[in-house]
Amino acid sequence: MTKENFLKGAAILGIAGIVVKVLGAVYRIPLVNIISSDGMGYYQTSYPLYTLLLTISTAGFPTAVAKLVSEKRALGNYKGAHRVFKISFFGMTLIGIITSVFIYFNARTIVLLIENNKAYYSLIALAPALLFVPIMSSFRGYFQGTQSMTQTAVSQVVEQLFRVGVGLFLAYYLLDMGLPEAAGGAAFGASAGAIVGTIVIIIMYMLNRPKMRKEIKKSANYKLDSVGVILKRLLSIAIPITIGAAIVPIMNNIDVIIVLRRLTAIGFTQGEANALFGQLGGMAQTLINFPQVFSMALVMSIVPAIAHASTRKNYEGIRQITKSGVRVTILIGLPASLGLFILSTPIIKLLYFSEDLETLISTGQILQILAFSVIFLTLVQSLTAVLQGMGKTIIPVRNLAIGAVVKTIVTFTLVGIVEINVRGAAIGTVCAYMTASILNFIAVKRYTKTTFNFVDILLKPVISVIIMTITVWCSYTFIYPILGGSIATVIAIFIGGVVYGLALLLLGSLTTRDFELLPKGDKLAKILKSMKLLRK
Numbered sequence: 001m002t003k004e005n006f007l008k009g010a011a012i013l014g015i016a017g018i019v020v021k022v023l024g025a026v027y028r029i030p031l032v033n034i035i036s037s038d039g040m041g042y043y044q045t046s047y048p049l050y051t052l053l054l055t056i057s058t059a060g061f062p063t064a065v066a067k068l069v070s071e072k073r074a075l076g077n078y079k080g081a082h083r084v085f086k087i088s089f090f091g092m093t094l095i096g097i098i099t100s101v102f103i104y105f106n107a108r109t110i111v112l113l114i115e116n117n118k119a120y121y122s123l124i125a126l127a128p129a130l131l132f133v134p135i136m137s138s139f140r141g142y143f144q145g146t147q148s149m150t151q152t153a154v155s156q157v158v159e160q161l162f163r164v165g166v167g168l169f170l171a172y173y174l175l176d177m178g179l180p181e182a183a184g185g186a187a188f189g190a191s192a193g194a195i196v197g198t199i200v201i202i203i204m205y206m207l208n209r210p211k212m213r214k215e216i217k218k219s220a221n222y223k224l225d226s227v228g229v230i231l232k233r234l235l236s237i238a239i240p241i242t243i244g245a246a247i248v249p250i251m252n253n254i255d256v257i258i259v260l261r262r263l264t265a266i267g268f269t270q271g272e273a274n275a276l277f278g279q280l281g282g283m284a285q286t287l288i289n290f291p292q293v294f295s296m297a298l299v300m301s302i303v304p305a306i307a308h309a310s311t312r313k314n315y316e317g318i319r320q321i322t323k324s325g326v327r328v329t330i331l332i333g334l335p336a337s338l339g340l341f342i343l344s345t346p347i348i349k350l351l352y353f354s355e356d357l358e359t360l361i362s363t364g365q366i367l368q369i370l371a372f373s374v375i376f377l378t379l380v381q382s383l384t385a386v387l388q389g390m391g392k393t394i395i396p397v398r399n400l401a402i403g404a405v406v407k408t409i410v411t412f413t414l415v416g417i418v419e420i421n422v423r424g425a426a427i428g429t430v431c432a433y434m435t436a437s438i439l440n441f442i443a444v445k446r447y448t449k450t451t452f453n454f455v456d457i458l459l460k461p462v463i464s465v466i467i468m469t470i471t472v473w474c475s476y477t478f479i480y481p482i483l484g485g486s487i488a489t490v491i492a493i494f495i496g497g498v499v500y501g502l503a504l505l506l507l508g509s510l511t512t513r514d515f516e517l518l519p520k521g522d523k524l525a526k527i528l529k530s531m532k533l534l535r536k
Contacts, residue, residue, distance in 0.1 A: 020160045027164045028286040032278075033354040034171045035182045037363070040282025041274035042183035045114060045260070046122035048252035048281075050190070053099050054133055055246045060238030061092060061134075062141035067237055068230070069145025078215040080224055085142040087230050089135070096134035100127045115260050116274055121184025128191035136198040139205055151204045159197030166192035240393065247400040251432060254408050255281060259425050262415040276422040279359065283352060284367040284426070291336035291374050292381070302382060306389025318390070319450045325382045326444075327457050331509065333378035334465050335500050339493065340371035342469055346476065346489040353486075369426035376433035383440035390447055399439035407432035456509070464503035472496035 032040055065088045072081035103110075104127040111119045136155060143151040167189020174185040225233075259280070263273035302325045309317035340347065345364030352360060384396035407428040414424025444450065475495045479488035504510050 020156050023160045023164050024289070027167065028282060029351050030168055031171060031186055032283055032286075032352050034168065034175065035179055035186060037275045037278035037283060037355060037359050038271070039171075039179040039183045039186075039278070041276075041278030042116065042119040042122050042180050043186050044278055044281035045111070045116045045119035045256055045274070046126060046187055048249060048256050049110070049123070050103075050126040050129065050187075052246065052249035052253055053103070053130055055242065055249050060241030061088060061234065062137045062144065063241055064088075064234045064237035065138060065141025066144035068233060069142055070147070073146065078212075078218070081145065082212060082216060083224055084230055084234075085138065085145075087227055088141065088234060089138040091231065091234075092134040092138040096131040099134075100129075100131040103127045103130060114256055115264055115270065116277075118180040118274070119183070121180050122187040125184045125188035126190055128188075129194040132191070132194035132198045136194065136201055139198075139201040143201075143204075151201055154204070155197045155201040158200050159193040161193070162196045163189040163193030165189070240397075243397060247397060247404060251400075251404045251407055251429075252281075254404065254411060254428075255425050258408070258411050259415055259422060262412065263421060266416055266418050266421070268421070275359070276362070279363040280366055280422050280425055283348070283363045284370050287340060287347065287351075287367060288370050288374055288377070291332060291378060302385035302389060306386055310390050315449070318448050322386050322444060322448050322450045323452060323457070325386060326379070326452065327461075327509075329378050329382040330375070330457065330461050331504065333375035334461050335468055335496075336378075337371050337374040338465050338469050339472065339496060340374065341368055342473055343476065343489060343492065344368040344371060346485055346492075350486045350489045366423055366426050369423055370429060373426075373430045373433050376430065376437040379437040380433055380440060383437065383444050386444050386448065387440065392443070392447060395443050396436075396440055399436045399443070402439060403432035403434075403436035406435045460507045460509040461504070464500055464507060464509060467503045468496045468500035471499045 028040075031043075035043070065084060068084045069081045072078070072084065104124060107120055107123040107127075108117075111117045111123060136159070140152040140155065143149070167186045170185025170188055171182045175182045255277070259277055260270075260273050263276060264270060268276070302321065305321050306318055309315075309321060344367040345361060348364045348367060349360050352363065355363075380396070380400070387393070387396050409428075410431045411425045411428030414420045414427055415422065417424065420427075445452075472492045472495065476488050476492040479491055482488075483491075
């Protein structure tokens with residue numbers, strides 16, 4: 001595979017990933033305005049469990065299938081490559097049947113155990129998705145192994161579009177039947193997306209069948225591996241990846257398991273506890289996902305850049321990429337974190353306008369705390385990318401697991417205090433990502449031997465953010481009495497972004513190397529240099 005084709009494939013998947021991420025983040029804003037924080041409590045109770053089961057059943061297998069298919073095709077063993085796909089398809093179908101049947105027949109017991117029995121419709125609506133997503137994942141792994149990324153990208157976007165469209169339609173249509181039913185309709189969007197996404201990728205597979213048959217006919221005469229050998233190899237690759245990918249869903253399930261039970265234990269009714277949980281997971285947490293859309297492009301660039309430098313034993317290159325990666329991460333995470341903190345309640349009022357004032361203020365308080373997790377979460381992502389690029393894949397998994405333990409202890413303790421209640425879970429999330437980011441930072445320093453310049457890495461970004469924060473607050477305070485809260489919030493965010501960017505450029509916080517880590521960043525750097533806004 002040529003470098004150009006590789007980059008093209010990575011770009012296709014990257015663009016699709018960003019589209020999916022944006023749709024997923026935006027989706028919950030109108031959803032909250034349809035089903036309110038109460039409905040989001042039912043929806044959010046079921047979704048983390050679904051995500052965990054889905055991660056366990058699919059996270060590592062597409063990668064494992066892609067790797068084995070790619071290896072066999074490189075040797076001209078096209079028949080063997082297709083055999084890997086067929087075995088994975090039957091295996092993933094079996095996994096899908098088991099997980100979907102388990103949820104379907106145990107949904108009532110599960111919601112009673114977590115003390116939110118009205119989440120039953122939301123949980124059972126996700127059962128079909130648990131069947132179809134693993135099937136779709138086997139096809140995606142096969143196409144990626146053939147170095148054809150378009151099929152995966154198209155199925156991802158189609159899946160998300162139907163998830164959003166069907167979910168919002170059913171939530172609105174079923175609202176008159178009750179909030180639990182409407183939340184179930186919203187959850188069924190994931191099943192609808194999975195079903196349509198699977199149909200789309202199967203059609204693409206059938207269209208490619210003639211080409212596959214020709215390849216198999218001219219396939220070299222290799223001895224075919226047994227089912228046991230193939231399954232052993234698939235599991236050896238998939239299990240470590242799955243363990244790593246399952247950490248974040250496990251952290252989300254910690255809230256589901258602990259928060260509702262602790263809130264009812266300290267005197268909140270089940271309805272009150274559910275509404276508070278909806279504010280945490282369905283409303284405030286949604287906004288924490290937005291900055292990741294920007295940091296994801298950086299992470300996608302770091303892994304191959306570090307891997308390339310590591311293969312060539314270019315240790316100085318590794319250190320330079322690491323420094324740039326950490327600096328750009330801070331430049332993205334720090335303003336997002338403080339921006340969400342300073343405008344937490346105005347942003348909540350802007351987006352969730354259908355909620356009552358008490359709910360908006362409560363959610364704003366939760367977001368103020370969660371805002372600090374943004375900087376640590378983005379650091380975890382970039383530092384993990386550095387370690388993965390160097391082949392140290394277990395270390396970030398271990399560090400996130402330690403963070404999950406910290407979250408469990410902090411959340412259990414603080415949610416049990418009446419004055420803190422659900423905000424204790426937000427504090428637990430901040431502590432979890434802070435712990436993981438510190439441990440990752442220590443590991444990166446140890447393995448890359450990178451020394452960080454305090455002025456460039458932290459002082460200049462902090463000064464820029466302070467200037468931005470003061471500007472945002474002054475802008476909002478001045479405009480609010482004239483144009484109202486919603487317009488004042490939008491204008492203040494825009495002014496803050498412009499001022500922050502100018503402050504970074506004037507202080508020399510950005511370099512050409514930083515822009516090279518971003519897609520098309522070299523072209524943007526040239527433009528800024530021509531305007532004499534980029535110094536080096």
